[in-house]
């Protein structure tokens with residue numbers, strides 16, 4: 430998939446000019462490749478289906494697909510994402526996790542050689558009523574306990590038989606998805622896994638179950654194909670194990686700069702709602718980044734940023750385009766670089782302290798930046 434339109438600088442694709450923002454988001458494609466190689470270390474016997482839905486978790490789907498060219502397959506959520514991959518020259522197997530919903534989409538899957546998740550009766554009807562020039566691959570999705578998409582365990586034989594007999598279907602695969610694999614000891618994990626094994630044991634078929642967390646903590650769930658998402662982007666799915674402990678490298682670098690420095694007198698408060706009161710005279714910095722740039726507003730008064738080798742706490746609420754930090758005893762000058770998350774400060778930490786997960790922060794910041 431070599432296409433000049435898709436190639437980007439190895440380290441920078443800044444959106445600052447385009448969006449009139451002072452923030453800078455850069456994507457480290459070497460880290461992305463490194464994380465893919467970690468997937469191979471964790472699951473050496475499995476093929477890797479790199480999950481690049483939601484614009485590659487905010488990192489930019491096309492350049493990410495380009496860098497992850499050695500993955501065996503790609504997964505996206507919706508047809509439009511798969512069409513974009515094909516339009517930009519991607520020839521790799523692509524699985525659409527939501528499948529097709531109507532006859533037109535099904536035809537287009539055939540024309541573009543896209544694989545579909547099959548998870549509902551509507552899709553069997555569409556297959557029965559269509560005549561595709563070229564049969565497509567189907568991934569039968571079994572609900573083993575997540576209760577989102579998927580047919581029941583009891584329906585597998587029926588669906589599998591119908592897919593196998595359909596002239597519109599080339600290969601059939603079976604997959605399922607964990608609800609709690611980020612909690613290593615959660616008992617639903619083994620329940621889901623054994624349910625999946627029971628139903629697939631007697632059929633000769635390639636299987637896929639593991640997302641990032643299961644790739645790293647549930648080797649029995651690897652089967653023929655693993656489906657890493659968040660670990661490719663260098664974030665840990667586990668609350669109590671850091672990405673660096675897992676051998677992963679951060680991919681998104683989210684930075685801004687110091688707009689102003691001042692000292693606020695004891696007893697005065699900072700920001701909207703006056704939620705932070707200075708106990709003593711406090712030297713503060715104003716950073717050019719806020720929730721309008723994708724920094725979580727819920728982070729107020731809890732998270733930290735990195736500046737000049739130090740981490741500094743946020744003071745008061747995050748505003749739309751600025752936030753305040755405590756510069757007590759920190760050497761800093763206007764214009765200095767401020768890291769909101771990235772190499773110096775993990776996105777997982779910012780997410781945890783603002784009551785969310787890195788998935789959301791990455792998707793959000795990346796989409797605002799227009800990556």
Ligand SMILES: *Cc1c(COP(=O)(O)O)cnc(C)c1O
Pocket residue numbers: 480482526606639640641642656657658659660666
């Ligand atoms: C998003 C998704 C994945 C990837 O999950 P991570 O936790 O990001 O590794 C895998 N499989 C399915 C079906 C998904 O929807």
